[in-house]
Amino acid sequence: MKKDYLIEVKKLEKTFYTGGVETRAVRGVDFKIKKGEFLTIMGPSGSGKSTIMQILGFLDRPTGGNYYFKGQNSKKFSDDKLARLRNREVGFIFQTFNLLSRTTVFENVELPLLYSAQKRNKKQIEKMVEKALKKVSMNYRSAYFSNQLSGGEKQRAAIARALVNEPEIIFADEPTGNLDSKSGKQVMKILQDLNRQGKTVVLITHETKTARHAKRIIKIIDGKIQDDYPVKKSIDANGKGDLK
């Protein structure tokens, strides 16, 4: 039964202790994500949405409850297993792009392949990087250094990096937050296209309009799910849809 879902969380909790102060970021959250879904986790800042994403993306472990990935309980996963999952199954897109400076677009995109357990020769790597760059129409910038790119180009390079290892699921944490509306639209279009091609996409945002590019919205407030509903009329970034 669990295998029908890519992701299933039950009573998920995360509590931080910083300087003796307890912060309950996530307070018992239940939801399931099917393969091929495009959903938004939406909420104001400090609501715990990013924490949920970090747990789902194996960047952090929950302090309570269970997280099943492809039917397997993540509690049993070792640190190395988590690293492998981040490498193989997950692609991240960040608000601040997180490209390495003094490094070319190609080298940035190739990074996940270098940490892959799978041995590939230089030619195979080049082919995969080019394929990923093509998907975001960035192959013409392959030899540019990351600091020579515009914001939109940076984010597209980052998306190529997220895609290069053909992950199962993509997490995009406020991907348009640092972009002008035109670049933002481009990014949302890419995410929608990826979803159409079968990728599971999880978008994290605090903006309703951005959220409505997805097909389902989970609203988080104070670490709890306030609402979980399908989007009746998704904004199509391809057509008339607007972002801001």
Added chain:
Amino acid sequence: MRFLISIKISIRNLLSSKLRSFLTILGIIIGVAAVVVIFAIGRSAQKLIVDQIQGIGSNLIAVIPGDSQEDGPPPIAFGILIKTLTYEDLEALRHKNRISEIESAAGYVIGTKTVTFLKNEATVSVDGVTASYKDVENVEVEKGRFFNRNEERNLSKIAVLGSSVAKDLFGDVNPLGRKIKIKNHKFEVVGVLKPRSAGGFTSSGQDETVFLPLKSAQKLVYGIDHLFVIRMKAKDPALIKPAKQKISQILRQRHDIKDPAKDDFSLRDQASVIGLVTDVTDVIRYFLLVVGSLSLLVGGVGIMNIMLIAVSQRVREVGLRKALGARNIDIASQFLVESVTVSLIGGVAGIILGLLISLIVYLIINALGYDWSFNISFTSIGVGFLISIGVGVIFGMYPAKKASRISPMEALRYE
């Protein structure tokens, strides 16, 4: 592949802050250079000292009359005159190759006398030696000749002069064929020796000595029958030990000694002296090596410091790499490769600097007239490499571990 990428990353990071990188590496450069210099110069200095001793003759064995400790002073130093060693002993020792390990043997009487030529006068060493002195002491004749085997026995009134004596007595005059006066006897000068700063077996050095045939010195100048010393040259330093055994046997037989504890002679050689000098210079070398190691320690701490700074500056990068699938070990090895690269660059620069300093020292000392060899010791280069790798690993370990423990989630939140 990953390894090469780590090296590439570290070189890029080094180049991104050139001055800081240079200052960090400086400690390693100085430390490794010090070690290389100590190895190279230490060797050469040791060789110089040992060569000086060997110049006196490392394959020489001396027979001194009277019993004495191997490393103690001879009896004559206490004013004790022992007359047991004779020309006949020398003849027995060198008779028909009885001791095959010995190349040549010479007998000596030594003293100081006033020597005059016309109005010139000099008080110098006047030594009686056998003709074989020339072979035993590797003497080179500048003008004329040395005396021969017959002249050493038949009271020939001839003399060979050390270079300084010749200059003092004769100035610019050619001494050959002229007669010098020692104790009312006139000796014709038949030869002058080449100058030689070290070597010989005289109280004031060969250049300051007048050499007479042995018997002439014994009878005409000193009025004695005994020898002060017999010096023998072994064919090879390794043959000194067996030669000494045979010498003892022959002398005991001749002097009718049954109990070796009652020997009336003692044997000396320079191997023990060289051993001692080598030991002492080794100790100095190791001491300097410790000093060099201390500067490497300082260099290592510098590397640790710069790596810790690098870790804290690159928290986000570490977080990102982890988010993309880097394991703890990947991060740790990246930082470790970086610290080793830094250290190794310093090491190579240090080796080059060290060799350069050694070369300069070599040029200066040679210009001063010493025979100083320039040894590029491959041991020191190897040691320099290993040390710099070791320093990189040891002092990179903690920062690498620290980096690998950064939580990706916190790192990505880090501003």
